[in-house]
Amino acid sequence: MKQRRSALPRADAARPPVPAKNRWAVTVTNDLHGLKHGLEALETWLVAHDVEPETENRARLVFEEIVSNIARYGFDDGRRHPIEIAGVIGKRDLTFVFDDAGRAFDPRKAAAAQPAATLADAPIGGRGLLLVRTAASRLDYERTAEGHNRLTVVLARH
Amino acid sequence: VELQVTFSEDIARVKLRGRLDTPGVDQVEAKLSSAVLNGGGRSAVVDLSEVSFIASMGLRMFISIAKALRRQNAMIVLFSPQSQVDEVFNTAMLRNILPVVADEAEAIRFAAG
Numbered sequence: 001m002k003q004r005r006s007a008l009p010r011a012d013a014a015r016p017p018v019p020a021k022n023r024w025a026v027t028v029t030n031d032l033h034g035l036k037h038g039l040e041a042l043e044t045w046l047v048a049h050d051v052e053p054e055t056e057n058r059a060r061l062v063f064e065e066i067v068s069n070i071a072r073y074g075f076d077d078g079r080r081h082p083i084e085i086a087g088v089i090g091k092r093d094l095t096f097v098f099d100d101a102g103r104a105f106d107p108r109k110a111a112a113a114q115p116a117a118t119l120a121d122a123p124i125g126g127r128g129l130l131l132v133r134t135a136a137s138r139l140d141y142e143r144t145a146e147g148h149n150r151l152t153v154v155l156a157r158h
Numbered sequence: 159v160e161l162q163v164t165f166s167e168d169i170a171r172v173k174l175r176g177r178l179d180t181p182g183v184d185q186v187e188a189k190l191s192s193a194v195l196n197g198g199g200r201s202a203v204v205d206l207s208e209v210s211f212i213a214s215m216g217l218r219m220f221i222s223i224a225k226a227l228r229r230q231n232a233m234i235v236l237f238s239p240q241s242q243v244d245e246v247f248n249t250a251m252l253r254n255i256l257p258v259v260a261d262e263a264e265a266i267r268f269a270a271g
Contacts, residue, residue, distance in 0.1 A: 039179065064180060068180045068213075119221070119255045124221050127217050
């Protein structure tokens with residue numbers, strides 16, 4: 001994992017520029033080691049900005065679910081690949097942009113787990129997408145010209 | 159993640175402490191499954207009062223153990239989740255498939271049927 005400076009997410013021209021201290025970026029590998037260190041770096045950043053615990057919890061949840069999903073399903077060549085994550089802290093919200101070169105995946109359109117009535121009927125997994133969609137106030141996705149997934153997740157602060 | 163398991167005559171008492179994210183589950187799942195599923199068909203009650211975070215991998219772990227215990231005619235009962243963990247249970251509609259109760263006494267009563 002390495003800390004890096006990134007242009008992501010780009011500043012909205014209609015808004016005042018975001019101070020550099022409110023921006024964060026990290027690159028992690030698509031494996032357990034990368035996820036673990038990404039979570040540690042995220043916690044350091046959020047604590048340094050005194051983000052309220054409820055928002056920190058949702059940020060951690062979204063980071064965990066998206067990075068682990070990319071690590072599990074994004075690539076099938078068994079090699080390490082970078083996942084770039086950028087964050088911006090605003091007064092009202094927290095924005096993350098996840099960028100990876102894995103197979104195309106739009107989490108807005110993928111089927112999430114359906115509620116099961118009994119333990120016997122319940123799938124063991126598949127709840128991560130549901131958790132991300134519930135935690136986020138907005139999800140945007142694009143498949144870039146370079147063949148990357150670029151997922152933007154906005155979390156309302158409260 | 160820290161794990162403590164103690165056995166009484168007909169119940170396994172489990173205490174977890176830490177975060178049940180992917181790294182945490184990777185650390186504890188094999189130990190927890192082994193302890194509970196080799197408990198001679200005892201049901202398990204799991205104290206979540208010191209679990210500060212849970213993600214889908216944590217849910218997956220509990221559902222997987224619950225299914226395995228069901229095959230032994232036993233069950234897993236979760237109790238005392240912190241509010242942020244409880245919120246994830248609600249979002250994932252976990253209560254439809256696993257019992258989540260307020261405290262240990264209620265968990266033991268539930269497990270005893």
